[in-house]
Amino acid sequence: MRYHCIIDAYSEDIIRQMEELYAFKTAFLQEAEEGVSYVLCRNRTVVERLGRRISGSAVAIIAEDYSPESVLEALGKETDLEDIYIFGSGICGTELSVRLAARMKGSSVAAVHGLEWKEHVTVKKMVYASHMEGTFRMKKGPYCISLAKGMDRQELEHGTFHIMKEMQCTGLPESVVSRKTTANEAAGGLDEAKVVIAAGRGIRNKENADYLRETAKALGGELGVSRSAAMNAWAPMNRMIGVSGAMLQPDICITAGVSGAAAFYAGIEKSKFIVAINTDGQAPIMKKADVAVADDFVPVVKALRELAER
Ligand SMILES: Cc1cc2nc3c(=O)[nH]c(=O)nc-3n(C[C@H](O)[C@H](O)[C@H](O)COP(=O)(O)OP(=O)(O)OC[C@H]3O[C@@H](n4cnc5c(N)ncnc54)[C@H](O)[C@@H]3O)c2cc1C
DSSP states (O other), X not given: OEEEEEEETTSTTHHHHHXXXXXXHHHHOTTSEEEEEEXXXXXXXXXXXXXXXXXXXXXXXXXXXXXXXXXXXXXXXXXXXXXXXXXXXSHHHHHHHHHHHHHHTOEEEEEEEEXXXXXXXXXXXXXXXXXXXXXXXXXXXXXXXXXOTTOOOOOOEESOOEEEEEEEOOSOOTTOOOOOOXXXXXXXXXXXXXXXXXXXXXXXXXXXXXXXXXXXXXXXXXXXXXXXXXXXXXXXXXXXXXXXXXXXXXXXXXXXXXXXXXXXXXXXXXXXXXXXXXXXXXXXXXXXXXXXXXXXXXXXXXXXXXXXXX
16 A cells, blocks of 8 residues: 655644654554655745655645645646545645545545554544544545644654655636635644633624633633634634534633533533633533633623733
């Protein structure tokens, strides 16, 4: 079995991504045949600057602006139907792995943390809000997987990639009629924050979300939101907590205006200490929290902010 890693060099998280890929390769693919690393990047210099490698050889897939369609066009030309393609954790890796498999009529599984490939390709991932480990047999190659967030990391081997080929991405395919780029606010370490303020629909508007973000910063933490708050665009989607977003384990999580639906709660249940602020003393979150404050979040958060700034 041969495998290839795909590295998203547009990402600010590139070293973490590469270290996770390297640890995965060491744990599960020691006896497999090493393929090449495909590096998605703006130019050749980016690959050369990486200077720390996962495999000896790289194919640089080059485009000034990242677009999944043109990357998939280039990757599709390279894909061998028998091989495993391993993408990094994160939105880009997940999207590309699923779309490449669909394009090449193979199989894909996202957020994988284990792999066996003796007779069949079998992968493991967490399911049911991380309460269970699922084992999935992948039926058809190419086998496209993306890694789970927060996997083990392994320091990279030193050395440079030998760039064996450069592929310039052509423009967008005709099927894309227009394209608008929206700046993606950097995740800012929500995943690793020790203090998180989680804001829900009860905070009512974006101004309050901004106030809560500043309060979180004053406490040395980060703002996360429920799906309702993210859908109202009070914070970017990459701030969403829960089964469809980030699964966190901070020291302290303070929820404000969150009811505590199961899909949300799964994302904070590993917190060491949970404080819930909700006007409804009967909301589900109030029974699950270590401290429940039955009040409007505004005066409570204001008092907390004053304390933090003092
Ligand atoms: C397949 C699926 C996946 C999902 N994935 C996710 C996910 O990953 N993350 C997620 O969050 N949701 C997810 N959901 C949605 C989830 O089920 C809930 O609908 C959502 O979490 C509710 O968000 P909320 O608590 O902000 O809003 P609500 O449930 O509307 O709660 C608002 C709360 O604010 C309180 N409140 C109102 N005013 C104030 C005030 N002034 N001060 C204090 N409290 C106040 C209210 O009493 C209420 O309890 C998913 C749903 C499905 C079906």
